[in-house]
Amino acid sequence: MPELPEVETVRRGLDGVLVGRTITGLEVTGRRSVRRQRPGELVERVVGRRVVLVERRGKYLALVLDDDQVLVIHLRMSGQLLSVKDPHARPRAPHTHVVMGLEDGSEVRFVDARTFGEWFVTDDVRDDGLPSFFDQLGPDPLVDGLTAPVLRERIAGKRTAIKVALTDQHVVAGIGNLYADEICYAARVLPTRRCDTLDEEEIRRIAAAARRILREAIVLRGSSLRDARYRDLMGDLGGYQTRHRAYGRAGEGCRRCGGTIERLEIGARSAYCCRGCQH
DNA sequence: AGCATCACCTGGCTGC
DNA sequence: TGCAGCCAGGTGATGC
Numbered sequence: 001m002p003e004l005p006e007v008e009t010v011r012r013g014l015d016g017v018l019v020g021r022t023i024t025g026l027e028v029t030g031r032r033s034v035r036r037q038r039p040g041e042l043v044e045r046v047v048g049r050r051v052v053l054v055e056r057r058g059k060y061l062a063l064v065l066d067d068d069q070v071l072v073i074h075l076r077m078s079g080q081l082l083s084v085k086d087p088h089a090r091p092r093a094p095h096t097h098v099v100m101g102l103e104d105g106s107e108v109r110f111v112d113a114r115t116f117g118e119w120f121v122t123d124d125v126r127d128d129g130l131p132s133f134f135d136q137l138g139p140d141p142l143v144d145g146l147t148a149p150v151l152r153e154r155i156a157g158k159r160t161a162i163k164v165a166l167t168d169q170h171v172v173a174g175i176g177n178l179y180a181d182e183i184c185y186a187a188r189v190l191p192t193r194r195c196d197t198l199d200e201e202e203i204r205r206i207a208a209a210a211r212r213i214l215r216e217a218i219v220l221r222g223s224s225l226r227d228a229r230y231r232d233l234m235g236d237l238g239g240y241q242t243r244h245r246a247y248g249r250a251g252e253g254c255r256r257c258g259g260t261i262e263r264l265e266i267g268a269r270s271a272y273c274c275r276g277c278q279h
Numbered sequence: 280a281g282c283a284t285c286a287c288c289t290g291g292c293t294g295c
Numbered sequence: 296t297g298c299a300g301c302c303a304g305g306t307g308a309t310g311c
Contacts, residue, residue: 001304032288059305076305077288095289114288116305160282169306177304225303229290267283269304 002075003059004174005217006230006238008142010081011056013233014108017083018051018063022103028119030097033112036120045121046071057134057143058173069123070131073110079117082109083233108233137173141210142218146172148204155195155203161266162198162206163191175210178223178247181272183209185246190278191271192264216243246272 002010026047028039046065053064063071073081084090084107092099098110098119110119124132138154139146154172155165165171166180175183184191186209189202198206217223222238224230225248231237245255249272250263259276 003305074305077303078290113290114303116288158281164282167305226291268285270302 001077001176001178001225002079002222002230003176003179004140004142004214005179005220005240006222006232007056007059007061007075007174008218009221009232009238010075011054011061013083014054014061014063014081017106017108017233018054018102020050020052022050023047023065023100024103025099025101027099027101028097029099030095030110030112030115032115033097033110033117034119036118042119042121045069053129055130057130057140058137058169059176060131060134060137062130062134064129068125068129069121070125070129071119071121072131073119074117075112076114076116076118078114078229079110079112080229080231081233082111082231082235083107084109137169138171140173141214142174146207146210148200148207151207151210152200152203155198158195160195161192162189162195163266163271165195166206166210167269172210174214177269177271178225178244179210179213179217181247182213182244185273185278186213188278190275191266191273193279216240246274248272 023046026043028034034042049065049067051063052066055062059074061073087107093111095113096109096111100108122131126132139150158165163180163184166175187205189206217240220239221232222230223240224237225241246261249261252261254261254274254276257277259274261272261274264271
């Protein structure tokens, strides 16, 4: 499940293969991957355009085109982008739903088994050339930074669990179920703690943990889990899964206090934590 | 308005 | 061994 570190890794890959190149073809074969507009409209508006910039906010990828439109891609649960240099030599993987052809003969393929991911093009952009709906997102910890005062202001007065707030893209952009657990664990705060019960020191620890963990996960090119099959643009696995301290470790020992990692449910989502050292 | 819950979707795993 | 049924979760809609 791609979150900020995985999407940022893919963005860096796309930056190398797309910027300055012209999109020579776009084939939409999946029925659900393009749903905000007719697939034919997307193809017509995008083909022939040159990519001038590849940006990211939270889990959204934004390909800024030379006519000021933006091609937006969200991977959601299982979406994968793959760069293929020699398309005829490599058969398309099952669940390939969109194929973008480039002027150098290479392709970028969108593979998405669960079909939650989506592509759409918009010309509703801000002064900085990025989609206007990005205004609805909270600060991106990597792009905008996430200081303790900013986090305090974003969660002020909230009665929800801190984990619910951290994974709410309107509060902070880019954190999903996995990194929220890792951040709460590193901050020694239970994911179930109500936002309005957190003191200054705890908020400071959460903000610091978010910055550190997301940065470290990007260095290791994201997390590839056993079931989900996240790979980067070149098809390589990430390496951060070996650093997980909470997520997916129910019943295993806590590496900090020797307690046991528990699996809880918060709003029908799993949450992993240690009651021994998170409070 | 703010918060909780549900629908969407299917590969892979569990258990009988 | 085969297969039914469950689980995973980001986002937007719906309900309270």
